[in-house]
Amino acid sequence: AQSVSQHNHHVILSEAASLELGCNYSYGGTVNLFWYVQYPGQHLQLLLKYFSGDPLVKGIKGFEAEFIKSKFSFNLRKPSVQWSDTAEYFCAVNPRQAGTALIFGKGTTLSVSS
């Protein structure tokens, strides 16, 4: 079965530290890739997405992610986190075939201390 793995369940950083959240998926075909963010008490919002082209994609609020096809990975990065980045982050994959919904990872909680 297709799955998405997020390696870190809870990450704790100080402000200005660099962030990298891992995401791997198990599907051999072509995929669309997403990172969503859920701020405390809010619904999910799209951070960034990859469909094709440049494997390094930039999203909102200074986030970026790199698609490495050979590693089935789509890691999220930010050079310098802020307290306001405290949230839960979800990686999601859509295998590009008709009739398939998004498959989400279990999420990574990021706590940033000021």
Added chain:
Amino acid sequence: DADVTQTPRNRITKTGKRIMLECSQTKGHDRMYWYRQDPGLGLRLIYYSFDVKDINKGEISDGYSVSRQAQAKFSLSLESAIPNQTALYFCATSDSGRDYEQYFGPGTRLTVT
């Protein structure tokens, strides 16, 4: 996103009761989804619908049913609620012509006692 609304936002119900969660969207999207979110488990797909006449079971459909009353409305029912259905429920929509990005509603927090 105000384009996807869910009612109610919070609900407490008792074991054995039937409950319906409703989702409406004004985005004009053809695809709609229901997920539940549990701590440490992420989002799990319950049901999805790619158009009014197309309903599909997701990963965890047991104990749930859905109705797609119109393109803009997608309801989730718990026929006989049980405590382990206590969770945060999200509705989402997407446009089949636009790369499957999903837009989420604000969520319904359901507690079954």
